[in-house]
Amino acid sequence: MNVLVLYYSKGGNTRRLAEAIGEGVGQVDGVEAALRHTKDVTKDDFVGADGLIVGSPVYFGTMAA
Numbered sequence: 001m002n003v004l005v006l007y008y009s010k011g012g013n014t015r016r017l018a019e020a021i022g023e024g025v026g027q028v029d030g031v032e033a034a035l036r037h038t039k040d041v042t043k044d045d046f047v048g049a050d051g052l053i054v055g056s057p058v059y060f061g062t063m064a065a
Contacts, residue, residue: 001031004049008038008056008064018055025053 005022009015015037022033036045046052056063 001050002048003031003033003051003053004041004045005033005035005053005055006038006041006045007036007054010057010064014055014057018053021053021055 003025005018005025007014007018009018018035022035025031025033034045034049058064
């Protein structure tokens with residue numbers, strides 16, 4: 001099973017959280033985490049994922065565009 005951990009991070013906090021989540025996902029037997037920044041993700045990443053975890057900072061109560 002492959003889980004895509006997709007994140008956007010400007011200052012690095014969301015990236016660090018995504019990395020920690022990816023480590024946790026990878027500790028489950030038979031599950032691999034693919035960590036991708038929004039600028040690096042491809043269509044194949046989405047197609048090959050069995051699960052998706054998305055992280056974004058919040059600006060004035062709204063996700064980053």
